[in-house]
Amino acid sequence: MPDQSIPEARPPALDEESSSELKEGTTEVEVGASEVEEVEGGASEVKEGAFETARSVEGLTRRKLLGTAGATGLVLGAAGGVVGYTAQPSRATPLTSVGAGQVMFHGKHQPGITEGLQARGHLVAFDLAAGAGRREAAALLRRWSQTARRLMAGEAAPHDDTDVARDAGPSSLTVTFGFGHSFFGRTGLEKQRPVALDPLPDFSSDHLDKKRSDGDLWVQIGANDALVAFHALRALQKDAGDAARLRWQMNGFNRSPGATSHPMTARNLMGQLDGTRNPKPREADFDQRVFVSESGTPSWMANGSYAVVRRIRMLLDDWEKLSVAAQESVIGRRKSDGAALSGGTETTEMDLEKTDAKGNLVVPINAHARITRPDQNGGAAMLRRPFSYHDGFDQDGVPDAGLLFVCWQADPLRGFVPVQRKLDRGDALSQYIRHEASGLFAVPGGAAEGEYVGQRLLEG
Numbered sequence: 100m101p102d103q104s105i106p107e108a109r110p111p112a113l114d115e116e117s118s119s120e121l122k123e124g125t126t127e128v129e130v131g132a133s134e135v136e137e138v139e140g141g142a143s144e145v146k147e148g149a150f151e152t153a154r155s156v157e158g159l160t161r162r163k164l165l166g167t168a169g170a171t172g173l174v175l176g177a178a179g180g181v182v183g184y185t186a187q188p189s190r191a192t193p194l195t196s197v198g199a200g201q202v203m204f205h206g207k208h209q210p211g212i213t214e215g216l217q218a219r220g221h222l223v224a225f226d227l228a229a230g231a232g233r234r235e236a237a238a239l240l241r242r243w244s245q246t247a248r249r250l251m252a253g254e255a256a257p258h259d260d261t262d263v264a265r266d267a268g269p270s271s272l273t274v275t276f277g278f279g280h281s282f283f284g285r286t287g288l289e290k291q292r293p294v295a296l297d298p299l300p301d302f303s304s305d306h307l308d309k310k311r312s313d314g315d316l317w318v319q320i321g322a323n324d325a326l327v328a329f330h331a332l333r334a335l336q337k338d339a340g341d342a343a344r345l346r347w348q349m350n351g352f353n354r355s356p357g358a359t360s361h362p363m364t365a366r367n368l369m370g371q372l373d374g375t376r377n378p379k380p381r382e383a384d385f386d387q388r389v390f391v392s393e394s395g396t397p398s399w400m401a402n403g404s405y406a407v408v409r410r411i412r413m414l415l416d417d418w419e420k421l422s423v424a425a426q427e428s429v430i431g432r433r434k435s436d437g438a439a440l441s442g443g444t445e446t447t448e449m450d451l452e453k454t455d456a457k458g459n460l461v462v463p464i465n466a467h468a469r470i471t472r473p474d475q476n477g478g479a480a481m482l483r484r485p486f487s488y489h490d491g492f493d494q495d496g497v498p499d500a501g502l503l504f505v506c507w508q509a510d511p512l513r514g515f516v517p518v519q520r521k522l523d524r525g526d527a528l529s530q531y532i533r534h535e536a537s538g539l540f541a542v543p544g545g546a547a548e549g550e551y552v553g554q555r556l557l558e559g
């Protein structure tokens with residue numbers, strides 16, 4: 100596959116001034132050849148979580164911005180003095196940086212792995228329909244790739260666009276495709292099934308709902324606008340046609356870009372900064388930890404990654420009864436700023452040996468952030484890129500809320516599995532969470548121009 104010359108991601112460290120870093124990490128892309136005129140310089144960073152990408156394009160052309168802006172002219176409604184907005188703008192105004200954010204579909208890796216967290220997410224699994232095999236799967240991945248490429252560029256869906264995203268820019272939409280263990284049997288491609296896709300072991304604390312777990316195909320959608328994300332979800336579902344049926348779907352969210360006065364690590368629904376110690380793209384071993392190498396096996400997984408997806412319910416009624424000090428002991432980090440309990444700031448290295456005046460470890464021995472560290476797990480590391488979820492309250496008012504935990508690694512046996520084995524033995528956080536659904540998916544490398552995702556598997 101030709102090198103797509105995607106620049107290496109070069110994220111700002113959390114404690115660095117981000118504006119100069121941003122220039123290096125922002126790529127100018129032709130949104131549509133005829134539309135590229137003056138590039139707006141005002142790239143604004145959308146960085147939630149401790150990593151950022153070189154592929155996010157925050158500067159679009161003036162014509163593009165003016166052309167797609169949902170421009171508003173405020174008018175006084177004729178009837179009853181209702182304040183409303185004209186359908187036809189009186190004066191075009193540019194899209195904000197949120198709408199203008201664009202991620203490239205084609206590249207060495209699929210989108211939706213190293214990009215900053217998006218405000219809205221949909222995780223969806225499909226099963227191939229009875230009678231559908233390799234040929235139908237190949238046609239489906241071709242359709243899906245075409246739709247994803249267009250929507251990520253801020254264009255309409257190839258067929259019967261619903262207009263739901265009509266006035267919005269691409270809004271950093273990403274669409275990522277993966278294959279589950281069962282896909283290979285259904286398509287006669289067992290010999291191509293990676294060993295790394297062997298089912299995850301059973302964990303004693305699992306409460307898994309099989310109907311909301313696994314699946315032949317997995318799609319991750321993320322965007323900084325809820326309508327853009329839904330539009331993509333619906334278009335991809337319709338693309339599935341008779342070839343595949345929806346198996347399960349989960350909806351998630353993160354903080355909206357611009358909600359905080361400066362870019363910072365996102366908080367989860369327990370209120371903690373979550374993502375601090377994620378591997379950073381600038382680190383030498385980042386690619387090795389997250390992506391299958393160019394020469395990795397099977398060859399169709401070159402530059403791909405493995406996604407572990409866990410729907411983890413947070414037992415918030417119990418958690419919120421704890422004092423802040425007790426909550427901080429569970430994690431081993433301060434709630435306010437994410438600093439380790441051994442002191443410093445969010446990025447200060449945790450001192451695992453530090454004791455208080457009574458000789459007790461200041462970061463408790465079972466603190467979540469202590470025992471998940473790579474140096475406590477034979478080097479096991481993963482890139483965590485979750486969405487929060489909230490699916491309402493039960494009749495007793497108990498929230499069904501938590502984390503759609505998505506983590507990325509070159510090999511789950513050197514990432515998620517050893518760490519979860521240890522957590523399963525009972526870290527301090529375990530009694531406040533419950534794993535309710537699970538999936539493991541092989542996510543092939545990115546598609547080159549003219550290719551579709553998974554082509555090397557399906558046509559190899």
Ligand SMILES: C=CC1=C(C)c2cc3[nH]c(cc4nc(cc5[nH]c(cc1n2)c(C)c5CCC(=O)O)C(CCC(=O)O)=C4C)c(C)c3C=C
Binds near residue numbers: 372374376409519522
């Ligand atoms: C098996 C892997 C992990 C699961 C499952 C998991 C669930 C989970 N974690 C939090 C909150 C935090 N996790 C933090 C750090 C952290 N967690 C994992 C792994 C799993 N977490 C790792 C590998 C790490 C980083 C360890 C390191 O390298 O030092 C933190 C601390 C801040 C941070 O580094 O992100 C928090 C907070 C929740 C709420 C949760 C399940 C709902």
Ligand SMILES: [Fe+2]
Binds near residue numbers: 467471
């Ligand atoms: Fe964690």
